[in-house]
Amino acid sequence: MAVKNLPIVPSGDPGALVEAANYATWRIFRPVITESAKVNPIVTLYCPDGAITVDESGAEVNYKLCKGCGICAKESEGIQMVPEYTGPKGVF
């Protein structure tokens, strides 16, 4: 048994969660950009997870960060929530 190599002051690496995150399994629905031009850039500030970006090249969702809360689709045009699972019903 060896003691783990940990920082002297108990602490975490900055931003390390960004790389580690994968929230695909949290989602029942996923936001899909249907009309990029219509997406209101304010949704970038309504997203709790920093998962959506809107710039000159259009709107984009990072599906590693997105938990599927649906705020963006509720607050803006051009985004639709679609079910993550579309297979036969009654499986779960």
Place this chain on the structure above:
Amino acid sequence: MNKVLITGSEAAALGAKLAKIEVLGYYPITPAFPAMERLSKYIEDGELNCKFIRVESDHSALASVLGGSLAGARSYTVTNSQGLLLMTEVVYHAAGLRQPIVMGVANRALSAPHSRFPEHGDAVSQGATGWIQLFSENNQDVLDNTIQAFRVAEELRTPVMVNYEGYLQSHTLEEVFVPDQGKVDAFLPLKRMPALDVTNPRGVNTVAGPDVYTDYKYIQNAAMEQALELIPKVAADYNREFGANSCGLIEGYMMDDAEHAIVAMGSIVGTARLLVDELRKQGKKIGLVKVKTWRPFPAQAVNQILKNVKYVTVLDKNIVFGVGGALATDIKANLYGQGSMVINGAILGLGGGKCGVKEIKEAVDHTESSENKNRSEWIGL
């Protein structure tokens, strides 16, 4: 080095000033407050470049000092009794965060019933917190221990309490040798170790899972064990640099041929010295062990110095209810299986109760005569 006549509170303040503390957080409490008043005056007079945070509670006092330390400043506070108890949550927390804070504690009895008088109950209540605890026999110790505390704290990244008793030390004048500032600067070079630093951001005190919590505690405890080696080295350095005579972990007095040893910490050590001198004149082979470092507990050093004695009388100005005196309990636990001496604990001097030569003599006699071996005796009821 010059000699001054000062109280223990002034010695604590002077030690902190010589250590050039940078953040002072403090909430007034009796009898610790004169140390804070003296430090505030140093700051107002421009003799000390330090930020004083006039907090609204003892809890915030240690919290503010902890914030200062986390952001890289040498930080100090003073308190005692109820203030220390209110701080307790932060006391554990600061140790877990490995911050080199130094805190003066003007030991005072705990309520209830309400008491303003000296006792070690407050310090003893913090014995499991992960702070190094040093006890002071006299005002010289208060000053010497405060300066050494910063060196130990910063090398081990572990906070240190410097205990001195309320009134008996905090308000009593004694001669104290004061080291030169230049030499203290060299003894205590400032190495900043900010955990909160915008150029090196960290997420401090993130939630630790069961997979790492034990490891963190192991590492924290390892630093405490290192303190057993470091404290005597720092004391030796200090003595060499300043021509002082400061104790490391423990110090024996008349112990070479002693058959009976008194073990004590704090101001009562000085009183016990008088008794040892008196009994030695009568031909009794008695000695004294001064425990300066109570946490971490210097088990090896204590076992070594006590290995040939027949009787041990441990003086405790504290009571752990249902167990006995804290120091006696530690000594018994660590001497387990190492000899057949009688170890009697004496509870005395609680809440300013009598603990003079007469009471210590009573305790010593009790150890040698009582049928009731290896128990705690209450003296001075």
Place this chain on the structure above:
Amino acid sequence: MTIDFKNLPKQELFGQGNVGCKGCGAAIAGRQAMKVLGERTIITIPASCMATLGGNNTKTTWKTPFYHTLFECAPAISSGVRAALEIQGIKDVNVVSWGGDAGSADIGFQSLTGAAERQEHIIHVLYDNEMYMNTGGQTGSQTPLYAITSNGALGKKVHKKNMLAIMEAHGIDYVASANIAYPEDLMNKFKKAASKKGFSYIHILAPCHRGWGIKPEETIEVARKAVECGMWELFEVDEGKRTRTYEPSFIPVADYLKAQGRFKNLTAEQTAELQKSVNKYYGKGE
């Protein structure tokens, strides 16, 4: 000041990968604020969802120095941080303590009032979900009248403590209310607070869908209704000058209250009573 949403700082200093629930109002508040505060910010967060969602073990979402403090003392910790920066001559860093309603208005109130009275050069944020959500949603002083909580199934019988008035009474540099549905207003307030030399207090209404009995996607919508019905006034007190920063459209309070499960038992009389108090506050008669 208008905020250009297309040209906000790209840098995500907080939020990405956070371990909060989906649709977390606290995380939204944190992201909006950090866009303004920037990377030279040291943030202290007492026990709360906001402290724990920042990360665990050796991983955190924060890219600025972040410290999960004890419950009672974030403003005291921040006071010490500011003192340490000053002694080192570091002047361009925002020092922020960011508490929930418990860590600011209840268990954390003592250190908050202390730091405000001392005019510490820090910003304190109360992100308000109106109940103790990190322990499952119990009643606290910021829980509004009649709201059902996990330990109060009959609804709260007394009013929400008015923290904004209390903080204004400290005579601090800057006091503001904010709401996550109005990021422009919120971010402007953070800009102002960051420019002050003394103490600033920003109180953000940030719904928690679990505690409020709403759907995750309704977090912003319900927050907006709180403002539009007049129950959450957006205002600031800038060095003593009080300004309403947004004029609500005065939708019926029932639209806000009835959208939430925590008010499901609200009677017609209670709703009317709340409507009446809003009307009175805005000088719209009874």
